Amino acid sequence: MTDRKPFAERRSITQVEEGAVLAPKFGADGLLPVVTTDAASGEVLMMGVMNEDALLRTIETGEAHYWSRSRKCLWHKGATSGLIQKVVEIRIDDDQDAIWLRVNVAGGASCHVGYRSCFYRAVPLQPAQRPIALTFAETEKTFDPVAVYGDAPNPTQL
Secondary structure (H helix, E strand, O other): OOOOOOOOOOOOOOHHOOOOOOOOOOOOOOOEEEEEOOOOOOOOEEEEEEEEHHHHHHHOOEEHHHHHOOEEEEOOOOOOOOOEEEEEEEOOOOOOOOOEEEEEEOOOOOOOOOOOOOOOOOOOOOOOOOOOEEEEEOOOOOOOOOHHHOOOOOOHOO
């Protein structure tokens, strides 16, 4: 095992924006936003966050790992459901403070609610009513979340 740190120290704007070393900027909370898309279709599947350990494990294993803000722990996506996200490509934005994962998903779904994408509802532009009514962009679930995860979440957890 090596003592070398996996990520470079951020030394200058040029190094961060034009350099060839990974020097991610984690927020004050230690997290980095991650947008995950389907590698074939480009469809947005989910938005999550990674801490240093999640990013490193994703890089080393080729499977998506995130930080669960609700559970306050490392989360290997699909470890419980079997809906593993196999990473095809990892990209980092210009100032290295956001990640884009392109993945293939075993089982075809990424949302714990049972839909393919976590972005399964649409917000109307210039709505005529209040409260604003959402429309379902996905109308059928890919899997039954109760069968996979057990009982529905406690409403007090929201």
